[in-house]
Each structure stands twice: as C-alpha cells, then as structure tokens.
Amino acid sequence: MSSHPTTPGARAHTYDAIVVGSGISGGWAAKELCEAGLRTLVLERGRDVQHLRDYPTALANPWDLPHRGRLPRALAQANPIARKCYAFDEATEHFFAKDAEQPYVQEKPFDWIRGYQVGGKSLIWARQTQRWSHHDFEGPARDGFAEWPITYDELAPWYSHVERFVGISGNRDGVEGLPDGEFLPAWEMNDAERAMAGRIEGAFPGRRVVQGRCAHLTEARPEHLAQGRGKCQSRNLCYRGCPFGGYFSSNSSTLPWAARTGNLTIRPGSVVESILHDDATGRASGVRVIDAATKAVTEYFAKVIFVNAACLNTNLILLNSKSRRYPAGLGNDHGLLGRHVAFHNYRGSLNASLEGFADSYYSGRRPTQPMMPNFRNVTRQETDFQRGYMVFFSAARRGWTRGQGAPGIGAKYKEELTRPGPWGIYMMMQGETIPRYENHVRLSANQRDPWGIPQLVTSIGYTENDERMIRDFLAQGRAMLEAAGARDIRATDDRRNPGLDIHEMGGARMGRDPRQSLLNRWNQFHTCPNVFVTDGACMASTGVQNPSLTFMALTARAARHAVDELGKGTL
Amino acid sequence: MNRRTLLRHAAQLAAAAALGSLPHRGWSALPRPDGWSASEEALLDAIGDTILPATPGSPGAGSVAIGRFILVMTADCYPPAAAEAVRRLLAEVAKRAQAAGSRLFPELPTAERESLLVALERQPPPARDGVAPWRHVKDLTLLGYFTAEAGATQALRYDPVPGAYRGSVPLRPGDRAWAT
Numbered sequence: 001m002s003s004h005p006t007t008p009g010a011r012a013h014t015y016d017a018i019v020v021g022s023g024i025s026g027g028w029a030a031k032e033l034c035e036a037g038l039r040t041l042v043l044e045r046g047r048d049v050q051h052l053r054d055y056p057t058a059l060a061n062p063w064d065l066p067h068r069g070r071l072p073r074a075l076a077q078a079n080p081i082a083r084k085c086y087a088f089d090e091a092t093e094h095f096f097a098k099d100a101e102q103p104y105v106q107e108k109p110f111d112w113i114r115g116y117q118v119g120g121k122s123l124i125w126a127r128q129t130q131r132w133s134h135h136d137f138e139g140p141a142r143d144g145f146a147e148w149p150i151t152y153d154e155l156a157p158w159y160s161h162v163e164r165f166v167g168i169s170g171n172r173d174g175v176e177g178l179p180d181g182e183f184l185p186a187w188e189m190n191d192a193e194r195a196m197a198g199r200i201e202g203a204f205p206g207r208r209v210v211q212g213r214c215a216h217l218t219e220a221r222p223e224h225l226a227q228g229r230g231k232c233q234s235r236n237l238c239y240r241g242c243p244f245g246g247y248f249s250s251n252s253s254t255l256p257w258a259a260r261t262g263n264l265t266i267r268p269g270s271v272v273e274s275i276l277h278d279d280a281t282g283r284a285s286g287v288r289v290i291d292a293a294t295k296a297v298t299e300y301f302a303k304v305i306f307v308n309a310a311c312l313n314t315n316l317i318l319l320n321s322k323s324r325r326y327p328a329g330l331g332n333d334h335g336l337l338g339r340h341v342a343f344h345n346y347r348g349s350l351n352a353s354l355e356g357f358a359d360s361y362y363s364g365r366r367p368t369q370p371m372m373p374n375f376r377n378v379t380r381q382e383t384d385f386q387r388g389y390m391v392f393f394s395a396a397r398r399g400w401t402r403g404q405g406a407p408g409i410g411a412k413y414k415e416e417l418t419r420p421g422p423w424g425i426y427m428m429m430q431g432e433t434i435p436r437y438e439n440h441v442r443l444s445a446n447q448r449d450p451w452g453i454p455q456l457v458t459s460i461g462y463t464e465n466d467e468r469m470i471r472d473f474l475a476q477g478r479a480m481l482e483a484a485g486a487r488d489i490r491a492t493d494d495r496r497n498p499g500l501d502i503h504e505m506g507g508a509r510m511g512r513d514p515r516q517s518l519l520n521r522w523n524q525f526h527t528c529p530n531v532f533v534t535d536g537a538c539m540a541s542t543g544v545q546n547p548s549l550t551f552m553a554l555t556a557r558a559a560r561h562a563v564d565e566l567g568k569g570t571l
Numbered sequence: 572m573n574r575r576t577l578l579r580h581a582a583q584l585a586a587a588a589a590l591g592s593l594p595h596r597g598w599s600a601l602p603r604p605d606g607w608s609a610s611e612e613a614l615l616d617a618i619g620d621t622i623l624p625a626t627p628g629s630p631g632a633g634s635v636a637i638g639r640f641i642l643v644m645t646a647d648c649y650p651p652a653a654a655e656a657v658r659r660l661l662a663e664v665a666k667r668a669q670a671a672g673s674r675l676f677p678e679l680p681t682a683e684r685e686s687l688l689v690a691l692e693r694q695p696p697p698a699r700d701g702v703a704p705w706r707h708v709k710d711l712t713l714l715g716y717f718t719a720e721a722g723a724t725q726a727l728r729y730d731p732v733p734g735a736y737r738g739s740v741p742l743r744p745g746d747r748a749w750a751t
Contacts, residue, residue, distance in 0.1 A: 061731060062718040062751065066601065069718075072647045188738030234733040236751075364736035365751065399748055400717040400727070404710045409688045414623045417713070418726045420748045 010301060015041040015265070017562070018287055018302040020272045020317065023120025025535040025551040026308035027250030027258075028162070032559035033306070034258040038566075041300055042255075043270040045292060045309075046097070046116030049123065051228075051251040055241030057091040065090050084500055085113045087124055092239040095124050103455055105444050110458035111499035112312060118268055119251035120310060121502070122548075124239045127215045127247050127367060129168050129549040130390075131159050131179045135378055136543040143386050145434050146340070146540040149512045149521035152179070158553040166248040166552070167224050169368070170213030178210070178373040178545075185218045186211045191360040192395035192423050193370050196484040200372075203483035207375045212368035212392065215248040215549075227253050236365035247367065269293055271451050275305060275330055275531060277323035283530045283571075284330070290451045304530045304562050304571055308555070311341075311536035312441055315507035316456045318533075319443050331518050331525040337508060338441045342542045344503040345389070345431030345466050347493050348473040352486035354395060354423040361397065361420055369394035374432075374544045376472070385468035389431035390544040391477065398424050425486055429473040432544050433466055435506045460498045503547055505539035523558040530571045534558045603639060604646035606654075612638035614661050617677035619712040621684040629725035632716040640715035641708060652700035653707055660704035663696050664688075723750035 016038035019029045026042060033040045048054070062068055069089045076083050079099045088096050097114035104112060115121035133152060140146035156179070163182040170183040189197065189211055197209035216232040217224055224230075229245030229252055238247050245252040258264040269292040276299065278285040286301035307314050315338050321330040329337045369392055376388035398421030403413065439461065443454035474491040481489050498504075511517025514526035517540070523532045534555035536547060543550070565571045603612060619641070620633030645653045667687050668676040676684060695705035716722040723729040727750035 059731075061720070061729075062723055063720045067644060067648055068714060070644070070648050070714075073649065076648075187736055190738040193738070231734075234736045235731065359742050361740045361742040361746065362736070362738050363730070363740050363749075364733035366736040366738075397748070400713060403713050405706065407692055409622055409692065410685045411624050411626050414726070415626055417717075418629075418747050420742060420746070 010299070013286075013299060014301040015039045016302060016566075017041070017304045017306065018043065018300055019306045019308060020287065021120060021308035021310060021313075021535065022118050022250055022255060022266065023115070023308065023310055023535070024122040024125065024250060024548050025555045026120065026306070027122060027254035028552045028555040029306040029308055029532075029534060029559050030258040030264060031254040032556050033304075033563065034261040034263040036559070036563040037261075037263065038304075038563065039263050040258070040265070041302065042258075042264065042266045043272055043287065043289060043300070044118050044120070044266060044268045045271045045313075046118065046120075046268060048266075048268040049095075049117040049119050049241075049251055051241075051245070051249075051256060052243055055243060056094070057240045058237065058243045060091060060240075081111050082113060084111050084496075085502070087126075087239045089239075091237075092124065095239070095241070102449050103447070105447060105455050105457040107457050107459040108461045109497040110460050111497045112458065113499065113502045114310070114313075118255070118266060119249050122249040123241055123251060125249075125548060126546065127238065128371075128546040129163075129166070129213050129215050130371075130545040131156075131181055132543050132545055132550055133177045133179050135177055136541070136545070139377075139387065140541040143381070143434075145386075145436075146509065147511055147513070147516070148540050149510055149517075155550075155553055155557065158557040159549065161556055162549065162552045165223060165227075166215050166253070166549075167217045167221070167229075168213055168549075169216055169218040171211055173208065173210040175208050175210065175373050177378050181213070183213070184221070187214070187216075187218065187366050187368050189370055190362045190395060192354055192357045192425075193393075195357070196354070196393070196395060196425070196486075197370060199484045200480045204375075204480065207372060207480075209370050209372050212371045214368040216367050217246055227257055229253065232367065234364035234366065236367055238367060271453070272309065272317055273297070273320065273451070273453055274317060275307070275321040276301075277321065277325055277330065277528065279323060279325045282325075282528065284528055290453070292451075295451060303566060305532070306555075306559070306562075307531065307533045307537075308535045311504045311507065312456060312458070314533060314535055314537040315341075315441050316443070316453070318508060318537075319441075320454060326528075330531065331508075331527050333527065334515060336516070337518060339437050339439075339507065340435035340509055340540075341439050341441055341460050341504060341506045342433045342435040342539075343460070343498045343505065344501040344542060344544075345433050345462070345469060346428065346501045347466075347496055348431075348470045348477070348491070349426065349428040349494065350474065350477045350481060350489060350491045352425040352427075352481050352489040354425055354484070354486050356485075357423055383468075383472060385465045385472060386434060387432040387465075387469070388544055389429045389469060389473055391427060391429060391473070391480075393425060393427035395423050395425050397421050425481065425484075427477050427481065429470070429477070430501075430544055430546070431466070431469045431473065432542050434463070435509070435541060436463065441507060458499075460504075462498065503536070503542065505536040505542050505547060508533045508537040509540040510538050511540060522561040523554060524561075529565075532558045532562060601639070601643050604642050607642050611661055612642060614638070614664065614676060615641050615657075615708070617684070618660075618664060618688065618708060619716070621681070621688055622709060622712050623716050623722075623726075624681070626726075630721050632712055632722075635716055635719040635721050637712055637715045640719075641711045644711055644715070645707075649702070649707075650700070652702045656696075656699065656702040656704040656707050659696050659699075660708055663691065663704070667691065717750065
C-alpha cells in the first residue's frame, strides 16, 4: 500500500493529525490536538453546520412550523428507521441522516440512528452526563466477560478536565457508584418529584434519587463565555441547535475553540473509505477519502490518526482498512474487530398518575430529570441477571393533550383543558448489556453503498440476561412507584430494536491482552500505535451511564498521550 | 461573548430563520389541499369552533382557521384513509343537521351544534382502515388550536424564553397551563 508522501501534491495533503468525524469525541480530539500545536485535519462525511447560522428552526414557535412539529407522511415513509427516534420531527429532521443515504444490512434488526453533519450527533444528543465509577470499570472482570485496562482513578482527572470545559450541572451527592464531578448548579426537582424521591429512599434503604447531571450551563463561567456560550434559557428545544450555546455541542464549543488556534482544517463532505497502512513502517500513513458529492478519491496523510466516526462507522472504516499486513481489517489479527458490540437496554418503562400537589406547578422547561444510580449487583452478584440498570423518572402536570380521546364539547371542556392537569409520572430504565462475541458487525460480501464502500451487516440482539433485567426493572419500578404513592401504574416492554438507544458501543474494544482486544490503555491499536479510536467503538463494556462524557474523557486523555508520544518521537 | 451579544445573535438568527416553504403569513396562508371545497372547510371551521368555542380571554378554534389546518394535516401527514374519514364525518354532520332542523350545521344555534356533536361523539361513524373519523377531527382540532398563536398565548400561557426553571411555583386560581 502507500508509503509516506513525497510528491508536492501529497505534501499539500499532509497534516500532523487527522481526526475522522466531528461529533462529540472527534470535536474533543480536534480541540486537544490543535491546542497542542498540531496541524489537524477533521474529516466529516456530512455537510457543514455552523453554530448559530445553520439552526433554521431554533427560534420557531409551535405555530411557525407548517405541521406543528409532526412529520409529513412522505418524510415518515421514506425513513422507517430514523423516524423511530424520539427526537426526529419536523423541527429537527435536518440533523438526522435519512435512511436512503447509507443503506445497511440488518441480519438482525438494528435501528441505526445517525447524524451526518459537522457536529454529528452532538447537536441531537440527550445531554445526560454521568461519570462511571470504579464498580463499572471493575465489574466486567469480576463477572468474567471483559477486562478494562484502565481504572476510575486514571480517568477521573480527565473527567474533571472535560467537565470544566463542557459545563455539567449537578449536585454533589456523595454516591459511591456515581462519582461527583466539577459541577455547575443543579436543576431543581419539582414538588412532586421531591416528595417521590423521599418516599422511595425511605421505603428502599440504600437506593438514592439524585437530580440528573447534564451538559447545560445553569451558570456561564468565564471558560464558557470565552467559548461564546451563555446560560441555558430553559427552552428545551435543544435538538434544533441552541442559539445561546446553552448545551454543549462540537459546533458551539470544541470546533470553534480548535479553529481559533489556527491549526484546524475541517473538510465536510468527506466520506472516509479506509485507513492507509504502510507495511514498511508498520504505521498508518493516512486515510482515503471519497468526496460525498463528486465521489472523487483523495488521500490525506498524517503522523497520527484519530478515528471518531461514531461506533458502527468506526467499525466499518476499520474493517474496510485492508492491507497486506491486515487482510481482515486494521489490527484484526484475531478476528475480534466488529465483535462484542453492546448497547443500552431501554425496553422497560412505566406510566402512572400521582394524586395531590394540586396547588403546585413549575415554570420553564428543564433539560434533565431525577435519576437513580444503579442498585443491582453493584458490589457482588445478587440477582438472576448480570450487571444492572439506572432508573430515570419525572413528574409533570398533564397538558391539553389529555383532551384527545376524552369526551367533551364546548366552553367547559375547553376551559378545563387550559388548566394544568393531574400529575403524571414516567419512569424508564437504562440497562447495561453484556458484550458478546456473537453480537457483531461485519462487511457485506456483495452489497455496497452509494460510494462503493461495502455495506455494514448488523447482527446484534438481546439475550436472556436482558429479558431478566427488564422483568426485574418492571417489578422494582412498580414497587417504587407504589411506595411513592402513585396510582394507575402501567408497565410496558416496548420490545424496541437494539440501536434505538443510540448508545451502541464496542467492536474495537480496549484491553490489556492484545489477543483479546484491539486497543491498549491509551486507545491505540496494540499493533498500529499511531491510530487511536476514542469513540464508542473502544468500549469494553457499556456501564449503565449515558456514555458521551466517558468518550470525551477518554478522547482528551488519548490525545494528550498522542502529543506526548509524538514529542518523544515514538509514533 | 456577553449576554447582549448573545441576544443579538439570537435576533439575527430569528431574522434568518428559513422555515421550509412556510409563507410569511404563516401556515393558514397555505393553499387549501386539492379536492376540498370552501364549504367543506367552513363546515370543519364550525365543527372545530363548537368543540373549542370562544371563551373569556381567548377566541374559538374557528378563528384560527382550524378547517384549513385539518385539511392540510390530513393531506400531508396521514394516509388517504384519513381524507376519506373526514369526508364521512362531514357527511354525517350534514345529515344530522338536516334531520335536526333542515339546516346547515354552521347555521344552527350554539346549543344545537353542541348537542349534535355530543350525540355524535357517543355514536360516531365507525373506524375504517384504522382511522376513526370523529377522533381524527377532534384530535387535530385540539392540536391545531393549542399550538396556534392565539391558543398557545391566550387560552394557554406561552413563554418562548423562560430563562430558568423553577421547580416549585404556587398555582393560583385562574392560572393557565403552559403551552409548551
């Protein structure tokens, strides 16, 4: 394959570092590498999206939207997968990849939700940010299915580094299984939630209810104002892009910060086909790019490459990076690339009503909700399933939609609907799934996408362990809601496909043992150390936490290591 | 960047907001979908205004062009069976109005329009191809009204930029619900 560039044309395509992908982890790689003085090229397959300029619906009132947010039928019919995402609507659809853009093969059903633009899914993420605890890093080895090569203590300073810049709201709760971080003031619970929290904690000693931690500026500190970001305005229209920079995205934060160094080049419309391996040096030399519009093929070269294309696309690129040295994909000497893909189990939820609190209301729209750190199998195996789950719940007064399907005509009916309705409760699980060899992605042997790249085959499913966890959550959720005084409790298993959680992880997992993993403790390939993978693909297990904060911390840590190694001349 | 600069950015953004094909005067200026007459739209306006009439402080659904809204939504967002359901509902309402007093529904006094729709709600035309005619029109009436500017800002309370979240606010008599 290609060796290091020597021709003048190639030199113009040569950078110190290449970052594949501009989403939440790619943005962090760009920021850290540019700040360290590396000329960095960020390759993004989607279109450009500039903060402020390219948020066309950010200030739209409900009546400004032709269909009041509902999806026109043609758009819904053309996107049977994307439309399943709760955040995909008339006001946000421009930030989601459409189904036809990049076909894939569902050997087992998998709802692959993608954001193809500068900023990736950081524009449309749910913004919930919890640290992992030492239990989450040590548990997989205890349970015998994976071994993390790093500890919580090693990652903790990088969590702090990331949290200060991103801006994370939360209380210092002192929960061992959910470490506190560098917090801005927390969001408030409402009166019903506060009462429920007290009743649940009283009835179930050891279980905790804390306010959710999220990437919203409840207070804009100097480091946030310096990014051009201001306080969150409690509009809760985040999926349209925020004109205040109230929540963290690559677009509002890391990418403009990186650009200010003068070291950043972003090239939208760049579909990365593969990573180029130089068999003579044993290092990657660059990447091959197909222009999204013209399909022209170009190559770019760098000393170090960060792959942050989002979990499944990172796997796709690595599997497609074939060379004489790696005929089955980069670093894939053992056939483990694309294996051990896991996700989060969201299937269980409960609805209920809550009496009382008739004279209590709230104002503003809050971007988070109370949550309960995992209370299952934390320090030892206690249940008929492995690992555990986090619980989220919220209470709110029902609005005018309660009139839909309810009888009524005329002035009295209308007036009743203009008042706050009774309190309703929603509770859901976020469960850890166990990475299994069988749950995998691979390249299709005969089907290709519009750029001539092999399509990805998804073969990822639930196991009996997941089914047992759902049953446990639904029983525990019911018991906790009963203890909280709720009525009309309805439990649901929505049997959603894997993928709709948008928390897919693994395929190029980290590990100590090169025979059992792809990446080392610095997110470098064991056998090709100038390639780093720091998005969800690197994860050896999923934890119960929303994963983006951990991706960001791992990225910043790996970028520092890359800079240090470049300085020593070892890369 | 200070707060004033941020707000200026936001204002510029508002000016630049490009909302697809929405005309300047809003969605009610969208053309009536093909295949529907002005009198059918007027009948939907009257049905909507009977479900959600004018009350002290806020207008009725008829004044937010609810008929146009229902027709546009039905054409754009629902399968063809929904249009058929709307036709069946309109025919049923017209038939019952004739039976009640040999008049057109919009011309009936308020009390008669209400009692006609109350009876119809008890015994609605049956669902066909998964669409229940009465439920379809009533649900869209509520959606169209409470997300219209008048419904959101007068019948309900609307705050586009709350600035903060407060978790404990006493509810006083007469306080209306938040629109969003």
